[in-house]
Amino acid sequence: MKAVILAAGKGERLEPITHTRPKPFVPILDKPLILRHIEILRKYVSDILVVINSEYKVHFNSIQGVKLVEQINTRGTAAALKSVEKYINDEEFLVIYGDVLFEEDAIKSVMKVEGNTMLSVSVNDPKRYGVVILNSENRLVKIIEKVENPPSNLINAGIYKFTQDIFSYIDKIRPSIRGEYELPDAINMIADKVTVVKYNGIWMDIGRPWDLIDANKIFLEKEESRIFGLVEENVKIKNKVIIEEGAVIKSGTYIEGPAYIGKNSVIGPYAYIRPYTVIGSNVRIGAFNEIKESVIMENTKIPHLSYVGDSVICEDVNFGAGTITANLRFDEKEVKVNIKNERVSSGRKKLGAIVGGHVRTGINVSILPGIKIGAYAWIYPGAVVDRDVNKGEFFYPPYLRRSSST
Amino acid sequence: MKAVILAAGKGERLEPITHTRPKPFVPILDKPLILRHIEILRKYVSDILVVINSEYKVHFNSIQGVKLVEQINTRGTAAALKSVEKYINDEEFLVIYGDVLFEEDAIKSVMKVEGNTMLSVSVNDPKRYGVVILNSENRLVKIIEKVENPPSNLINAGIYKFTQDIFSYIDKIRPSIRGEYELPDAINMIADKVTVVKYNGIWMDIGRPWDLIDANKIFLEKEESRIFGLVEENVKIKNKVIIEEGAVIKSGTYIEGPAYIGKNSVIGPYAYIRPYTVIGSNVRIGAFNEIKESVIMENTKIPHLSYVGDSVICEDVNFGAGTITANLRFDEKEVKVNIKNERVSSGRKKLGAIVGGHVRTGINVSILPGIKIGAYAWIYPGAVVDRDVNKGEFFYPPYLRRSSST
Amino acid sequence: MKAVILAAGKGERLEPITHTRPKPFVPILDKPLILRHIEILRKYVSDILVVINSEYKVHFNSIQGVKLVEQINTRGTAAALKSVEKYINDEEFLVIYGDVLFEEDAIKSVMKVEGNTMLSVSVNDPKRYGVVILNSENRLVKIIEKVENPPSNLINAGIYKFTQDIFSYIDKIRPSIRGEYELPDAINMIADKVTVVKYNGIWMDIGRPWDLIDANKIFLEKEESRIFGLVEENVKIKNKVIIEEGAVIKSGTYIEGPAYIGKNSVIGPYAYIRPYTVIGSNVRIGAFNEIKESVIMENTKIPHLSYVGDSVICEDVNFGAGTITANLRFDEKEVKVNIKNERVSSGRKKLGAIVGGHVRTGINVSILPGIKIGAYAWIYPGAVVDRDVNKGEFFYPPYLRRSSST
Known part of the structure; x- marks a missing residue:
């Protein structure tokens, strides 16, 4: 057949x-x-x-x-x-x-x-x-x-x-x-x-983009703990964690599973990985980063001082130090997302950013809840990303220029 | 009598x-x-x-x-x-x-x-x-x-x-x-x-608001060390520390007493609590936060990447990730505060923010020394709060809108 | 003779x-x-x-x-x-x-x-x-x-x-x-x-300013490991590290040598010192800071939540919490620097900031790659420093005022 x-x-x-x-x-x-x-x-x-x-x-x-x-x-x-x-x-x-x-x-x-x-x-x-x-x-x-x-x-x-x-x-x-x-x-x-x-x-x-978070969550639940990578001393691991071959978890990392760390990824020192984080292969999560309930795809770098919550970060993304995703509205209502020109509720009170492949963010960038950033986009340092960013766009803060789509 | x-x-x-x-x-x-x-x-x-x-x-x-x-x-x-x-x-x-x-x-x-x-x-x-x-x-x-x-x-x-x-x-x-x-x-x-x-x-x-810091300091001096809460492994505690029942101090937290941690509060992992910090009950101080000589009241959340120094943060406040209080002027003069329409010196070289109950700050917010933020106010992400904020006001950065008092 | x-x-x-x-x-x-x-x-x-x-x-x-x-x-x-x-x-x-x-x-x-x-x-x-x-x-x-x-x-x-x-x-x-x-x-x-x-x-x-990074690198290579300062428990040290007398390395610091820590400097808790970092005497590197391949001169304070990479930070500088240096262009080309009115390539893909003596930066300041900040300059909180700053200048973000040279 x-x-x-x-x-x-x-x-x-x-x-x-x-x-x-x-x-x-x-x-x-x-x-x-x-x-x-x-x-x-x-x-x-x-x-x-x-x-x-x-x-x-x-x-x-x-x-x-x-x-x-x-x-x-x-x-x-x-x-x-x-x-x-x-x-x-x-x-x-x-x-x-x-x-x-x-x-x-x-x-x-x-x-x-x-x-x-x-x-x-x-x-x-x-x-x-x-x-x-x-x-x-x-x-x-x-x-x-x-x-x-x-x-x-x-x-x-x-x-x-x-x-x-x-x-x-x-x-x-x-x-x-x-x-x-x-x-x-x-x-x-x-x-x-x-x-x-x-x-x-x-x-x-x-x-919808956030379904990917749930899909990974579901499959993560099904897996058994396994640690094939290298875990340095003084790493705290709670609950189920899968660490694939070649991955290195550096000292002072705190992992609250369920969590998945892909092949050859390097985590820490001093990273905080929270439940339902799924990290692909060759990813770098550096010092003083917190990742919660997010899918981080292969070759991406989140090197310093970031918080990523309830987000999808595609492949080969580089987050400037201090780039932060917000994942909660002030009014604590469900986060909305633009899906094919329609504004739809995600059904989630907590939803961060959906960031396309090869995106680069400058240092101290802020990304608001439910924002989508197109692949290959660049975000100017210090900018607050308060609207969706097109594929390949260079997003500037309003006081510099309104935008420069490419 | x-x-x-x-x-x-x-x-x-x-x-x-x-x-x-x-x-x-x-x-x-x-x-x-x-x-x-x-x-x-x-x-x-x-x-x-x-x-x-x-x-x-x-x-x-x-x-x-x-x-x-x-x-x-x-x-x-x-x-x-x-x-x-x-x-x-x-x-x-x-x-x-x-x-x-x-x-x-x-x-x-x-x-x-x-x-x-x-x-x-x-x-x-x-x-x-x-x-x-x-x-x-x-x-x-x-x-x-x-x-x-x-x-x-x-x-x-x-x-x-x-x-x-x-x-x-x-x-x-x-x-x-x-x-x-x-x-x-x-x-x-x-x-x-x-x-x-x-x-x-x-x-x-x-x-005056900052008297509350001193008042707590004085009473903290009088107390004896006691640890009724749960302290995970790999927590460093120096000097006198009071940790009340139900509190959890997660791995990698560094507490330099004197310090007080109220009932059911969760601190860390990787929080740095410095002398004369008084934390109320049901407070959440998350990863990569430093708190110094401040009073943090009940139910408040300072979850990620904040520095809070010489400040009073009232109840049920939520700090967006990366929210930072400045507590020192460039010229290192005494910090001034508006008290009932009068600009008075606090007598303190180091004074941070006075933040009212139920305030929400966006991610990457900066609050300047001696600033007062009224209860129920919201602060737009990335904003630099350079003046007092009224009760219930939604504070925007100047390049978006001057303010929107409610 | x-x-x-x-x-x-x-x-x-x-x-x-x-x-x-x-x-x-x-x-x-x-x-x-x-x-x-x-x-x-x-x-x-x-x-x-x-x-x-x-x-x-x-x-x-x-x-x-x-x-x-x-x-x-x-x-x-x-x-x-x-x-x-x-x-x-x-x-x-x-x-x-x-x-x-x-x-x-x-x-x-x-x-x-x-x-x-x-x-x-x-x-x-x-x-x-x-x-x-x-x-x-x-x-x-x-x-x-x-x-x-x-x-x-x-x-x-x-x-x-x-x-x-x-x-x-x-x-x-x-x-x-x-x-x-x-x-x-x-x-x-x-x-x-x-x-x-x-x-x-x-x-x-x-x-040229960045030659100082290389010069220190070369001499660092020549030195033998020695630890004369105090190292608290739970500090991870990798490779060659020189820690001079009176220096204190607080718990939870992670040092990847080669690195040099000068006399009476205090590092950590929870600092991440990466290869080819040279720190002078009486320096304070506080919690949640990462320093990489940089020269930090005497009496400087980088107290909270900073990333400093491929940079020269002169004496008696104070970085506001969350001050970050960017060290990589989005296009990953060699970083250029203004040298005597001429724009020259540094020959480095990674180059951060050159910060003069006695500079003060506000909280959440962002400094772009190859930027020079003159001695005694002040940088307004939240500002993105996207051009060189003169000696003694007070640099404001463009939405406040274009500049105020003194």
């Missing part, structure tokens, strides 16, 4: 994280999500096809032993699936969305059922998803997309097993309002032939 | 501390001053009457076993005392001002003498007080209020024993220039019947 | 270091360069004459057992040497420039040769110096000053032995374009009588 990973999405809602990587490459404990998918799928299928967007080809090329198929011309998950039709020769095949997080049990559940199958999970906020209506025999009645008053909490988990028939139904669907050819429209046509499998394990759609 | 505590003063000179509490509730080692008075008085009297201002009733209601009497209509200490006339049925009764600091010996000295008695102390700056002239038999000649060239250093300590006669003299006095009925005017009428008792123990009038 | 140290130069290129001390008083491991010269010279000569500029007389007066001679009226090294003519009575005498760094071997090499002798060293950037042309018998052919395409890397090291004849040739030279009487012009007149000695030991011209 073959498996198809639909990974051609642009991931605009995940910007600035997706300024420098495709959505399925967001790291979960320093490993791209898609590699986790592939590891699981390999246990069940012989071949893996990945439908990609040519813009991110360089990222996908790094994956060993999968077939990359570029999605051309048409948009949407159905169009994406259609791109692989000619490669599918078995009667049945798996399809998964590249940006959802799940455990092996999810695949196992789908594999147990014969014929067309879709996985369904129960969530707290069903109106952001496709709600699944099913009959008493667990046959699909209909998938209803993003409605204001969802009839149930059961949603489409984006993990399917299809028979080859699905392709002929894809040919029949029409574009959605957004101009996309959506896979659920094809599925709805064969609803009575689709078995819905309810799944109670870990599942998550990484749709 | 009964005792009367005169506690109806507005305490404007103590603002912003008195924005959220009456003067007698300023904390001395985390206990309101008036509770210290009451503890002492209970050893000598059967009943305690407290003359209060209705505005602060909620605070006084929290005191067990005293009779509260509201002072109505007229102003001044004599008017205050008059309010309790109907409750006084013994021949003699004690009267103390609610905002002076003293030890038990002060009361004992007054109790030893028969008839009308007033306590007198010798101070360095008598012109701020009522100077006491007495004859060779320790009988009062006259109390002279706040004169430029005081004839002696002996002043009225605000602790008296009166016979009931005093009430009839209060009826005869006339309002002062400030429009207040002053108790010393009545006392002067019966001067030859008043014995002056000289007292050499601890005495202090808490009249 | 006598030795003459030419020490009358103004040292403008070394400003602001030379705002408060003459060039030969720059400290190498907390000892003025000229004292190192004198120690070496005393082994070879009976008398030492120092040609000085009257402006800095007070500094030179502190030197024991040397004869000070003021250079009057005329400018240049030849004029300087001429000033001592009447004191020279031996046939031969040594002459050294007061601002070059060398080891004893340099003097020994010159002493071994009879008659007029000059020391020559090979450098990477000969066009900044006087290039030495010599014949096959090591006789001088000519010294060529600062040419764009130097014929060799061999330059004039500023260390000579002369016979009395030199004075008569000095009388014949004419002023250079800069209006100075230059010693090499006189030497060129007797070139065929001058033996050039090549020297391979340590040699350096301290011509």
